[in-house]
Amino acid sequence: xxxxxxxxxxxxxxxxxxxxxxxxxxxxxxxxxxxxxxxxxxxxxxxxxxxxxxxxxxxxxxxxxxxxxxxxxxxxxxxxxxxxxxxxxxxxxxxxxxxxxxxxxxxxxxxxxxxxxxxxxxxxxxxxxxxxxxxxxxxxxxxxxxxxxxxxxxxxxxxxxxxxxxxxxxxxxxxxxxxxxxxxxxxxxxxxxxxxxxxxxxxxxxxxxxxxxxxxxxxxxxxxxxxxxxxxxxxxxxxxxxxxxxxxxxxxxxxxxxxxxxxxxxxxxxxxxxxxxxxxxxxxxxxxxxxxxxxxxxxxxxxxxxxxxxxxxxxxxxxxxxxxxxxxxxxxxxxxxxxxxxxxxxxxxxxxxxxxxxxxxxxxxxxxxxxxxxxxxxxxxxxxxxxxxxxxxxxxxxxxxxxxxxxxx
Amino acid sequence: xxxxxxxxxxxxxxxxxxxxxxxxxxxxxxxxxxxxxxxxxxxxxxxxxxxxxxxxxxxxxxxxxxxxxxxxxxxxxxxxxxxxxxxxxxxxxxxxxxxxxxxxxxxxxxxxxxxxxxxxxxxxxxxxxxxxxxxxxxxxxxxxxxxxxxxxxxxxxxxxxxxxxxxxxxxxxxxxxxxxxxxxxxxxxxxxxxxxxxxxxxxxxxxxxxxxxxxxxxxxxxxxxxxxxxxxxxxxxx
Numbered sequence: 001x002x003x004x005x006x007x008x009x010x011x012x013x014x015x016x017x018x019x020x021x022x023x024x025x026x027x028x029x030x031x032x033x034x035x036x037x038x039x040x041x042x043x044x045x046x047x048x049x050x051x052x053x054x055x056x057x058x059x060x061x062x063x064x065x066x067x068x069x070x071x072x073x074x075x076x077x078x079x080x081x082x083x084x085x086x087x088x089x090x091x092x093x094x095x096x097x098x099x100x101x102x103x104x105x106x107x108x109x110x111x112x113x114x115x116x117x118x119x120x121x122x123x124x125x126x127x128x129x130x131x132x133x134x135x136x137x138x139x140x141x142x143x144x145x146x147x148x149x150x151x152x153x154x155x156x157x158x159x160x161x162x163x164x165x166x167x168x169x170x171x172x173x174x175x176x177x178x179x180x181x182x183x184x185x186x187x188x189x190x191x192x193x194x195x196x197x198x199x200x201x202x203x204x205x206x207x208x209x210x211x212x213x214x215x216x217x218x219x220x221x222x223x224x225x226x227x228x229x230x231x232x233x234x235x236x237x238x239x240x241x242x243x244x245x246x247x248x249x250x251x252x253x254x255x256x257x258x259x260x261x262x263x264x265x266x267x268x269x270x271x272x273x274x275x276x277x278x279x280x281x282x283x284x285x286x287x288x289x290x291x292x293x294x295x296x297x298x299x300x301x302x303x304x305x306x307x308x309x310x311x312x313x314x315x316x317x318x319x320x321x322x323x324x325x326x327x328x329x330x331x332x333x334x335x336x337x338x339x340x341x342x343x344x345x346x347x348x349x350x351x352x353x354x355x356x357x358x359x360x361x362x363x364x365x366x367x368x369x370x371x372x373x374x375x376x377x378x379x380x381x382x383x384x385x386x387x388x389x390x391x392x393x394x395x396x397x398x399x400x401x402x403x404x405x406x407x408x409x
Numbered sequence: 410x411x412x413x414x415x416x417x418x419x420x421x422x423x424x425x426x427x428x429x430x431x432x433x434x435x436x437x438x439x440x441x442x443x444x445x446x447x448x449x450x451x452x453x454x455x456x457x458x459x460x461x462x463x464x465x466x467x468x469x470x471x472x473x474x475x476x477x478x479x480x481x482x483x484x485x486x487x488x489x490x491x492x493x494x495x496x497x498x499x500x501x502x503x504x505x506x507x508x509x510x511x512x513x514x515x516x517x518x519x520x521x522x523x524x525x526x527x528x529x530x531x532x533x534x535x536x537x538x539x540x541x542x543x544x545x546x547x548x549x550x551x552x553x554x555x556x557x558x559x560x561x562x563x564x565x566x567x568x569x570x571x572x573x574x575x576x577x578x579x580x581x582x583x584x585x586x587x588x589x590x591x592x593x594x595x596x597x598x599x600x601x602x603x604x605x606x607x608x609x610x611x612x613x614x615x616x617x618x619x620x621x622x623x624x625x626x627x628x629x630x631x632x633x634x635x636x637x638x639x640x641x642x643x644x645x646x647x
Contacts, residue, residue, distance in 0.1 A: 005522070012510055016510075315506075316508055318506075319506045319507075319508060320508075320519070320523075321491065321494075322465075322467060322494060322500050322506070323494065323495060323500065323519060323520045323523065323567065324491050324492065324494045324495020324496070324520055324523045324524065324571075325491060325495075325523050326487075326488045326491045326492070326523070327487060327488060327491075328488075329523060402467050403462055403467050403468055406467075406502075406506065
């Protein structure tokens with residue numbers, strides 16, 4: 001019969017018992033919120049992540065001590081791995097010559113750059129790099145120039161600075177040729193980097209790049225962290241070959257026996273996104289799991305509220321039956337009512353879930369995606385919940401004896 | 410005489426209550442024809458309510474034959490009975506039994522919704538029915554915004570809107586003051602004179618005297634079934 005009529009009826013009975021209904025709806029909202037919130041978070045992170053991956057370049061892969069995205073308890077496996085030493089990295093670069101372009105770099109956070117009375121806030125990421133770094137890592141020079149091989153080997157105190165430093169230290173002046181202080185050492189600015197925006201809420205422009213040789217001396221006597229090796233194959237076709245070759249070279253440099261596992265990670269765009277995918281799957285499964293548990297509890301609440309509603313409206317059901325409502329009308333009316341209840345709770349959950357996702361997006365400075373498939377999923381779930389948990393009360397209503405029901409006060 | 414509208418033959422109705430068998434109706438036979446005005450009388454516990462439920466197809470007899478317009482009611486499913494109630498029987502109850510949250514118009518539309526009539530025609534017919542009982546200006550009022558007499562008029566309009574074969578009224582004036590009661594009885598008189606079949610269920614002699622035929626029930630049986638020699642025809646308000 002008339003769906004609209006039943007929905008209006010449902011909304012009226014919600015209005016008649018606002019508090020009771022709202023409390024029940026809340027648990028549905030929480031469940032849907034968890035599902036949508038996780039969905040939005042994942043879509044948002046994925047969107048941001050993929051944009052950055054594309055920027056990194058198709059033919060590039062990295063060799064690192066530990067994976068860049070790591071979720072779960074597998075960190076134990078990586079904890080005892082030896083650093084990739086500068087010597088190993090240099091040997092690697094030498095042996096890979098002609099196969100692909102290799103860049104070595106290392107970085108550390110927490111530096112404050114100073115110039116006269118200006119200083120940076122927040123702090124700067126200091127990158128020590130070789131001459132291939134800018135090409136391999138797609139760091140585009142905006143003004144000035146990059147440093148070359150001779151400056152790396154002679155440990156020249158030169159620096160290429162990101163846009164944040166230009167803004168914070170130079171205030172409109174031309175930075176090229178000027179000096180800045182990092183820790184206690186003075187560096188001459190020879191170039192500036194093109195602005196890269198931000199990733200996961202962190203500015204990518206608060207960076208200063210100095211020669212790796214300077215970095216090693218300047219940072220500490222010993223290498224305290226591992227050198228990262230980035231390799232760029234000359235073409236897409238050569239990527240697989242370059243990856244294989246570099247694994248072989250690295251294994252021999254690290255003296256691995258044939259039966260031993262790699263003690264380093266090779267990360268291509270693809271492998272990083274699959275690591276990320278497993279992370280986002282965890283998040284999604286967690287959201288879905290906690291959401292579904294909450295929805296189960298909500299379903300019991302819905303059934304309860306519907307049973308109470310049937311009880312309270314026994315007389316009404318009697319009247320409807322007396323004037324000729326068949327079983328299916330009564331069944332239909334109460335099922336529609338249960339579905340309406342669930343949908344209402346679901347819509348509230350979707351609204352706040354998407355809102356939370358947008359909030360997260362704003363926090364990490366990316367545009368939040370609305371997870372359309374999860375929204376549709378939620379609507380479907382709410383409909384199924386209404387059906388599942390409304391059926392028994394509706395059946396009970398439809399099975400009432402009209403005489404008994406009419407007599408009920 | 411033509412085929413009776415209602416034909417019941419030796420019907421009995423028993424209930425199981427707490428392991429005991431209650432004989433609400435023992436052996437009742439009667440025929441009711443089209444355009445009769447019948448009062449069903451009896452003290453409480455006599456079985457008249459059970460008889461009314463059976464006549465109204467809310468209940469079916471345990472034994473005996475009940476044919477409604479030649480159709481065997483005993484053979485019917487719950488949904489068949491619902492359809493008979495919807496199309497053939499107009500109920501008027503002592504406590505009006507309107508849906509409290511629905512307007513007068515919506516209440517009257519309800520049986521038409523269940524018979525699957527389109528909303529346009531439904532509305533037209535409901536408005537007409539409401540005008541016929543003199544409440545054309547109360548269409549959008551809810552039951553709690555109407556007086557007792559007005560509520561009963563809405564209930565009568567609801568009973569009439571499907572153009573049923575029988576109006577079945579259970580103590581229709583029981584909750585009304587005398588003056589309003591007389592107005593309602595006049596309405597039944599008018600319906601009857603327009604060709605409707607009316608069955609009144611009551612324990613009040615004053616009300617029963619309006620009917621043309623009086624059937625008295627006692628202890629689950631028909632005690633008497635007589636033509637009323639002096640039906641009330643004046644509706645002077647005392």
